[in-house]
Amino acid sequence: MPKPTLVLAAGLLALPVLTPGEAVAQKRIPKLPGxxxxxxxxxxxxxxxxxxxxxxxxxxxxxxxxxxxxMNIGAGYCKKKELGIF
Incomplete structure (x- = not known):
């Protein structure tokens, strides 16, 4: 059985991967309220x-x-411009 400190350390290292930032590249996004x-x-x-x-x-x-x-892409979302264009 793994040591509790090892499990805790692994969990803390994985946390940034599991919690996306404010903007993330996504193929599937939720419809926003309204x-x-x-x-x-x-x-x-x-x-x-x-x-x-x-x-x-x-x-x-x-x-x-x-x-x-x-740039505003509608439905309550902004998209990051690439190469200074869309």
Whole structure:
């Protein structure tokens, strides 16, 4: 049986991997409250998520304008611009 300190250390090392940051590259994102559609580049799965064949780095707008280097893709999300374009 592994030592408790070893298990705790492994859990602490895995924690950053298990908790995504504010913006992460995602192929599947949840529909945000108040939105029935999906953002640009995503397809509605007719449930509570939107899917994309491409990994985009997205983050919720939280009702605010997108930060510099990000573009609004609708449905409450911003997407990180790549190479200064979309």
């Amino acid at each position: 939105y029935d559609e999906c953002p640009l580049g995503y397809v509605n799965d007719l449930k509570q998520h939107c899917n994309s064949p491409i990994y985009y780095e997205v983050k919720p707008t939280n009702g605010k304008p997108c930060d510099s280097g990000w």
